[in-house]
Amino acid sequence: MQFWIIQGLNSLSLGGLLFLLSSGFSLIFGLMRLANLTHGAFFMLGTYLAATALRSFDGLNIWTTAIGAGFVVAALGGLFERLVLTRLKANPLGQVLVTLGMSFIISDACLMIWGGDSIPVPTPQNLQTPTRLFGFVFPTYRLVLVGLAVLVAVSLYFLIECTRLGAMIRAGVDDRQMARAVGIPVSRLFTIVFCLGTGIAGAAGVLGGPILSAYPGLDADMLPLALIVVILGGIGSLLGAFVGSFVIGFIYTFGTALFPELAYIILFLPMIVVIAFRPQGLFGRVGA
Amino acid sequence: MSISRRQFVGVAGAGIASMAAPNLVFADNSEPIRVGLLAAKTGPLASGGIDMDLALTMFLKERDNRLAGRKVELIVADTAGVPATARTKAQELVEKNNVHCIIGPLAAFEALAIADYLTEKEMPTLGVAAAEDMTQRHPSPWFVRLTSTSAQCAYPLAEYSVKELKYKKIVTIADDFAYGHEMCAGFQRVFEDNGGKIIQKIFTPLATPDYGSYVAQVKSADAIFLGTAGSNGFRFLRQFIEYGLKDKMAVIGGMTALDESVLRNMGDEALGILTTSWYSAELDNPLNKAFAPAFRKQFKYDPGYYAGSTYVSGEVLEAALKTIKGNVEDKKALMAAIRGSNADTIRGVIKFDEFGNAIGNVYIRKVTKSDGRLVNSVIQTYPDVSQFWTYDKTAFLKNPVYSRDYPPAKNLEP
DSSP states (O other): OHHHHHHHHHHHHHHHHHHHHHHHHHHHHHHHOOOOTTHHHHHHHHHHHHHHHHHHOTTOOHHHHHHHHHHHHHHHHHHHIIIIIGGGTTOHHHHHHHHHHHHHHHHHHHHHHHOSSOBOOOOOGGGOSOEEETTEEEOHHHHHHHHHHHHHHHHHHHHHHHSHHHHHHHHHHHOHHHHHHTTOOHHHHHHHHHHHHHHHHHHHHHHHHHHHOBOTTHHHHHHHHHHHHHHHHOTTOHHHHHHHHHHHHHHHHHHHHHOGGGHHHHHHHHHHHHHHHOTTOSSOSSOO | OOOOHHHHHHHHHHHHHHHHSOOOOOOOTTSOEEEEEEEOOSSTTHHHHHHHHHHHHHHHHHTTTEETTEEEEEEEEEOTTOHHHHHHHHHIIIIISOOSEEEOOOSHHHHHHHHHHHHHTTOOEEEOOOOGGGGTTSOOTTEEESSOOTTTTHHHHHHHHHHTSOOOEEEEEEESSHHHHHHHHHHHHHHHHTTOEEEEEEEEOSSOSOOHHHHTTOOOOSEEEEEOOTTHHHHHHHHHHHTTOTTTSEEEEOTTTTOHHHHTTOOGGGTTOEEEESOOTTOOSHHHHHHHHHHHHHHSSOOOHHHHHHHHHHHHHHHHHHHTTTOTTOHHHHHHHHHTOOOEETTEEOEEOTTSBEEEEEEEEEEEEETTEEEEEEEEEEEEEOTTTTSOHHHHHHSOOOOSSSSOOOOOOO
């Protein structure tokens, strides 16, 4: 019984982390039709920034660091979008390749700046004592992460459904040409969404730090997960990213617990099944 | 003037003959000795590869870049931890740079990718990678390994766990690739032969961002054995502690689980953990007492497994070169000198068995605090440990190579 409860909680916390990682990716993919392969690298950059900031400055707490890192990574993302991606508007394949190249640049830069060692990100002091529930122990921080994911999901929902910016984004996702025709500044929207997406990734990197630690290769480990979530949940749909994250969280956690030799198969099989039978994903609005 | 056919054939024949004749081997003492280093300086194994480079460069600099009276040129090639790149770089070193010997590579999968090539080219190689079969069932006369096989250091710890620590039940966790399989298999074999029981074997994918679901699977036992490489052990340990398991079980580890390079980023949670290795920065022999503080002074951290490995390679190479008086062009003599060497190094005296694997001391270490930093203090030394431990060599080799399922784990709890 205890096994099921603990693994269930693990699934929720992993799902929460995945949502924070892939919500940005889904937004960017949905609006800009761009598979942003730099996403994992931006996430990792956030983790490294947190590692340095939290270990160097005693008074800093992880929440302000997350917001700060989010802004820094968003700025970097915005620059990248304006200076590089817009020039390749007519060449979607080129855009994808350039994001791949950028991810290598960022990961090598991180290696140069922070070295090859794994750097731990300290868990916030007041969340360090494990929670005791029904006779077993579970890390408190992970539970908080689930709460955070829900908070971010709700905020993004309000942004997309109830603001003018959100309406413009939805219009852009549904029909880019028509949106341009009615005067929506699609190009500026792209930059805003790219900044938003990468900023969330950077903040997610900070929040995931206490669980994952900053290490070279973190970007390559996280990017496939973001891809799987978005493909499963559907491109351009926030609900899809939310549901997809928790579904993958559950499949991965229970899969590795029950069939450890098949860890990667368990992860990718649902994605393959979904692509075969429902290419737009569970809640997708855009044909993949 | 006209050249007669006979003259032409004569001259042409001589020209071809001189080109085809092998280069006459005169020990040309003005030519430097070229040593190639294959290290993974980028990618996930980067921290090990960088240490390998730093230690070897420091070794040569201490000797003014001269060994056995000849100048030495070090050519460093970055394999990025990718077997295909390792192969390309090895080829470059052999064919473009004309190295006389190669040190490295770091990872077993890199070593396996270049083993055949190096044997074919008859390139003396001082390897670091731990794959068991490279010095057991598929040895090469041109390869020696001066660190240890995957399981070699696990044997003494397994015996120590039963006899001194009195552990009866242990869970093992390792990365899901050959190195992890072999180390856990070796540990399991000696632990169970001495009366202990391995009740669970967990293998995690090499790239596991989140260890939460694995930590939750760990059954209760006397201790958990970490057969992980790189930073995975430390990341697992963090989750292990966060789930409250460190209060319930002891933690012991293999030679790469809590290496000095990982220890420097850890805190007090690591204190008291026992690991086993062929080296520790705290070793109390005259050579290490000179090396470790010098390394720490220059690079601000303690040398660990990887830095130690190339420094020891340098020491062995130097001993061999002194024996053949620097005549590195005679490859067979160099190889024979390396294999026959009995070099005194920072890890103690090492010699090589007939398969090219090192026989030397293995140290049980405990994490303690010294001068405000975490170190691996040596608490017990097992002398002259060979890759076969106390088992009969022929019987050992008749068994299949260690793997996930060999030796079969008979005491697993459901």
